[in-house]
Amino acid sequence: MTRLSVEMLAADAPEPITSAGHAQLGIAVLAGIAVIVLLITKFKLHAFLSLTIGSLALGAFAGAPLDKVITSFSAGLGSTVAGVGVLIALGAILGKMLADSGGADQIVDTILERAGGRTMPWAMVLIASVIGLPLFFEVGVVLLIPVVLMVAKRGNYSLMRIGIPALAGLSVMHGLVPPHPGPLVAIDAVDANLGVTLALGVLVAIPTVVIAGPLFSRYAARWVDVPAPEGMIPQRPSEDLEKRPGFGATLATILLPVVLMLAKALVDIVIDDPENSVQRVFDVVGSPLIALLAAVLVGIFTLGMPAGFSRERVSAVVEKSLAPIAGILLIVGAGGGFKQTLIDTGVGQMILDISEDWSIPALLLAWLIAVAIRLATGSATVATVSAAGLVAPLAADMSTAHTALLVLAIGAGSLFFSHVNDAGFWLVKEYFGLNVGQTIKTWSVMETIISVVAGALVLLLSLVI
Template identity: 45%
Template sequence: MSGEAILVLMGLAAVIGLVFLIARWKLNPFLALLITSLLLGAAAGLPLDRLLAIYEEGVGGSLGHIALVVGLGTMLGKLMAESGGAERIAQTLIGWFGPQRVHWAMMVAALVVGLPVFFEVGFVLLIPLVFTVAMRTGTSIIKVGLPMVAGLSVVHGLVPPHPAALLAVGAYQADIGRTVLYALIVGIPTAAIAGPLFASLIDRYVTIEGPNAMAEALTDGGNGPGAATDTRELPGFGITLFTILLPVLLMLLGSWADLFAPADSATNDFIRMMGHPVTALLAGLLLAFLTFGSARGYDRETIGRFLEQCLAPTALITLIVGAGAGFGRILMEAGISDAVVGMAQRVDVPLLLLAWLVAAMMRIATGSATVAMATAAGIVAPVAAGSDISPELLVLATGAGSLILSHVNDGGFWLVKTYFGMTVPQTFKTWTVCETIISIVALLFTLLLALWL
């Protein structure tokens, strides 16, 4: 057996062992990820004196972004919930779509909010709405939440200005306008199938039991639908929507900085800084101090108490996301990711399918959709040069592959599991299947679109 095949089998064995430790032995996911990563690194021949440093680099590289985003987004969500802002948006969405179609409302909200933001940013912005809508309508968190994460995932993987999609646009020399248009043509029906339609089906077979700490932290104390909101005036829909969308608008503005000021100018740098997810969320939080805080009659001490209450449940999930990133770094440093990509390159398949396959292999190996898409585009672009395949469709095929089979080495897996209050097997049945449906359906729509262009 070749060394490449041995590496792939080792990576597969590590993933299976990780799932076994968490699902069967009920070991804490953070500890399971840490133990599995170190054992895999040692077995793969990484230098023992560098093993922990390599793992820490993966953890630190992820937490530097994730911890700030989750913290700021959770604070903003808490203030929106305590002020009644989440209740106001929930009432409006229920009024527009009706109680029987709130899962479609969450998909639409995610597609709009998710256009210019990272998946995890959109997730922490919208999850309070998911909890509130689910409580008010008596709908399960799965039926309301899966359409939200499906919408966010689709735009994250397919639509510029997301960083990986922009990298793929540059690598394939695609036209960004046509890429956005084709991505929406492919993405909207894909989100509908993987979101509301799949959620309505799987909701019959997966039941979440027990209290949800995150739902209690991000709603009105977890006291039930409409609690603490019937006796006070709710904030207006317009100001609530503006507050939650301010980070989205700032990030969108940052991605268009070159339209407003010359590149490398001080103005351009300032616009890009304000469009950074951390800065944008901070601006939204500061505005929320006014619109959701003082304007609703809360003093600074009360606002501070709200922020302290909501941060405690985020500690474990932040550690788990970081540990997952460390596991992905071990896979890359051990050469397992390169081995997976090498095997995919030797398969004689059409270009669109090759782009999807390479990205899918990278996604499964590293857990990162961004890394998978960026890496696959760099690998496939030289092969695609001079071909008659639409470069815009290559971007979509690569993005579709980068979303497949989210599992234990993906931070998104743990975000969904922890916030939704699911077990690991339940997360596989819902989130992992949802992501895989997105990947396959988006590829099929891309291939269909290729027949018409």
């Protein structure tokens, strides 16, 4: 970014709500993040409350009037929920429909019937990546880990050889590929093109998941050789096997929003005329809201009806899918409020100035900030929304492709080294029957590989795009 472009951005930026200099703003940022980290890790306070209090602390340390800080936080929370809240809700409905109808089981069983021996780790990556597209990470873990345990037990496979590829597929989708909450929030924060981000995210995700999944699992299986814990292996009810949607219909439903969003991105590139009627049609059908809404509506007929769902059952599935995401929506919204507080206090302009003086690449800066917040808070979502707020001003002078890569750099950094302050760490530990050391050798190392490989691929792509 040139000095001229920085000065132009400064001229266009709104007046900060404080007159603090760079040193005070830097202290305010560190203090605000420290408050968030301390509340989450030490006092075990919910991330929503921690982000809210951290935003107020940031404004106070920056010397901003408290009423203006509250206004900034509220505006950021509202705009973020308005931007991604409906998308998160639609994704949750689709995921719940997929799980309750037996569609997820159908995909799992169909692929496993055609896989065996050395191909099994690759099959687990494929299963997790496909299933992971519409599901939150925790939901995907709960859904897939029992399958992993059954495959390992019945096929006499090493648990890590099967489990690591499945976890890698879920984690990569969670961090790099919309419509997951983290990428969606980052896209909204830096005003990136969702279709381009999705396309580049898939491009980065494929080699990343191969390296962190099937390839790394060879070493993980040697380091930690444990059997599948008997108490965790589920027994599926036989009556569910007779009422499941077809494999093709289920797969088509899952991939429908992805295809629509990618089609919009392709049409935008090929036609590149906002007044063109074809492009305008694809701008509508390929928008995230319409794409996900279409998948949900199609899913009622392709997933719900074959499973014998009545209208009342469909309504109940929708209702049950929305309750668990309340916390996620609040965290994401509070992250948007924290971002807006950062911008309104002038931290965004400070980041612009510092990045110009240090000559540090914006993508590397975004990755490093996300890594630091991830290590401190243990939350990939908190790391994503906070880092996106800090580096959002850097996107103002970027091309469409590089803005998308900025989102991916943040997502990659947010996955770095999951450890004891991450709920996912304990989820994996308990499901696999591991101790803390074994979980670090497998899960934590896998997450680090994903973060480093994806970050490196993003930097390489930035040199050729």
